[in-house]
Amino acid sequence: xxxxxxxxxxxxxxxxxxxxxxxxxxxxxxxxxxxxxxxxxxxxxxxxxxxxxxxxxxxxxxxxxxxxxxxxxxxxxxxxxxxxxxxxxxxxxxxxxxxxxxxxxxxxxxxxxxxxxxxxxx
Amino acid sequence: xxxxxxxxxxxxxxxxxxxxxxxxxxxxxxxxxxxxxxxxxxxxxxxxxxxxxxxxxxxxxxxxxxxxxxxxxxxxxxxxxxxxxxxxxxxxxxxxxxxxxxxxxxxxxxxxxxxxxxxxxxxxxxxxxxxxxxxxxxxxxxxxxxxxxxxxxxxxxxxxxxxxxxxxxxxxxxxxxxxxxxxxxxxxxxxxxxxxxxxxxxxxxxxxxxxxxxxxxxxxxxxxxxxxxxxxxxxxxxxxxxxxxxxxxxxxxxxxxxxxxxxxxxxxxxxxxxxxxxxxxxxxxxxxxxxxxxxxxxxxxxxxxxxxxxxxxxxxxxxxxxxxxxxxxxxxxxxxxxxxxxxxxxxxxxxxxxxxxxxxxxxxxxxxxxxxxxxxxxxxxxxxxxxxxxxxxxxxxxxxxxxxxxxxxxxxxxxxxxxxxxxxxxxxxxxxxxxxxxxxxxxxxxxxxxxxxxxxxxxx
Numbered sequence: 098x099x100x101x102x103x104x105x106x107x108x109x110x111x112x113x114x115x116x117x118x119x120x121x122x123x124x125x126x127x128x129x130x131x132x133x134x135x136x137x138x139x140x141x142x143x144x145x146x147x148x149x150x151x152x153x154x155x156x157x158x159x160x161x162x163x164x165x166x167x168x169x170x171x172x173x174x175x176x177x178x179x180x181x182x183x184x185x186x187x188x189x190x191x192x193x194x195x196x197x198x199x200x201x202x203x204x205x206x207x208x209x210x211x212x213x214x215x216x217x218x219x
Numbered sequence: 220x221x222x223x224x225x226x227x228x229x230x231x232x233x234x235x236x237x238x239x240x241x242x243x244x245x246x247x248x249x250x251x252x253x254x255x256x257x258x259x260x261x262x263x264x265x266x267x268x269x270x271x272x273x274x275x276x277x278x279x280x281x282x283x284x285x286x287x288x289x290x291x292x293x294x295x296x297x298x299x300x301x302x303x304x305x306x307x308x309x310x311x312x313x314x315x316x317x318x319x320x321x322x323x324x325x326x327x328x329x330x331x332x333x334x335x336x337x338x339x340x341x342x343x344x345x346x347x348x349x350x351x352x353x354x355x356x357x358x359x360x361x362x363x364x365x366x367x368x369x370x371x372x373x374x375x376x377x378x379x380x381x382x383x384x385x386x387x388x389x390x391x392x393x394x395x396x397x398x399x400x401x402x403x404x405x406x407x408x409x410x411x412x413x414x415x416x417x418x419x420x421x422x423x424x425x426x427x428x429x430x431x432x433x434x435x436x437x438x439x440x441x442x443x444x445x446x447x448x449x450x451x452x453x454x455x456x457x458x459x460x461x462x463x464x465x466x467x468x469x470x471x472x473x474x475x476x477x478x479x480x481x482x483x484x485x486x487x488x489x490x491x492x493x494x495x496x497x498x499x500x501x502x503x504x505x506x507x508x509x510x511x512x513x514x515x516x517x518x519x520x521x522x523x524x525x526x527x528x529x530x531x532x533x534x535x536x537x538x539x540x541x542x543x544x545x546x547x548x549x550x551x552x553x554x555x556x557x558x559x560x561x562x563x564x565x566x567x568x569x570x571x572x573x574x575x576x577x578x579x580x581x582x583x584x585x586x587x588x589x590x591x592x593x594x595x596x597x598x599x600x601x602x603x604x605x606x607x608x609x610x611x612x613x614x615x616x617x618x619x620x621x622x623x624x625x626x627x628x629x630x631x632x633x634x635x636x637x638x639x640x641x642x643x644x645x646x647x648x649x650x651x652x653x654x655x656x657x658x659x660x661x662x663x664x665x666x667x668x669x670x671x672x673x674x675x676x677x678x679x
Binding site: 166 | 239242252263280282284312316448458461463566567571575
């Protein structure tokens, strides 16, 4: 269905897209972004499933099994770790607001919407 | 059904692009990550429903094992251990990509049924995937302190690495021309060795940059596997990660004021300089003070600049430093936190930690804003930081960290170091500043020391 040239075209265009899409990132987000891209290459799980699902020899089953385990780890771990890192950023806004509320003597319940973290000074 | 699968791959690819864009801004980062996870779930669900499945039990067990290990580990791990978790989860992805490429090779009559282009893609997937896997394992071990964080170098290292690289190249060419699964396995083994060899000589503080590079490599390995399997979403997602990861790696090394080449090859030839610096530190005396002395000094200062580092994170002392800062502010002392871009073990580490303690945002200054204030500062209070204030980065060209911008605490009138011991920082190099006559040391866990300072300031 797809010949090599089509795939290669997609490959080259994706390179430019990957560079353009993250043009300017504040240093505070370097690690979460690294972790987020780490989760995205967990898409290899799709390939690992394809291998294991069509494996017809013991060797292929073993290799496919290992590949699915490793790729699943990549997906789960990648997204969870990234989310936990970003959770920490949310804290500042919420706590600040909670602090203000407390000072005004109001109910210190956390706001429903996650408050955006303050922009790091450039 | 297959058409639905292809639509889902397109949707997943779009989600990944949106995820990357979201992750580059502080406001959109968390939704961005969720969009990426959604795209992933979509692609996986359609793959599972569309693929003609055999080995269903194996498949379910394999995924269950992955979830059972991955989810609790990722949930439980402490924030300070996050960078090594990224390394670990990156490594397994590289390993999976190499295995997928290898399996496709085996099932295509051991490569005989593959075109030259596909054989090349298989070899790239195996080589890059194995380098990423082994390199990530070493990076994990360094950050987890299973092995020393110092650069591991030996004479003739470059020659050995060069020979390994050439051998891998020669065997790759042979395996493409005359396919044989044994050759592929050998290339894989050599690539594993290369991964170890490349990361071993990298000093601790540089490891996060290398993890970012390995992350980009895994992306490329996934893209190569995509070519092997004629799978568009693998190519798009893998290439996106490869390209953005390479750019991110460059940004991270720029934040440290170094070139990527300097980080990866910098350790070679610096072994003697490191040894020299260690020898010099041997028998000189340092001045250590009591919490009472230092508390008094702080209480009667006009401006105090706090330089937080990894020690603050380890001791979980972010709330105590806040308490001390509040106390000083109530006495009219101006308190500023100077945050180095790579303080801690990952960029943004200190910001996250101090944010948790609800430190007022105006008090946080980046290095470039804090340095000009330093000459008019009474006390620079260094809490568990070391390499990011080491003047060797400025003054001694032989040092492994030479060229890294630092916070110039030596320009302050007094320097207070809260340290656990005389152990050097993560880069494993001695800090001249500890022997500076302006320096006073307070040994102990950062949290205990800070509590003692709080008590001392109260009575001062």
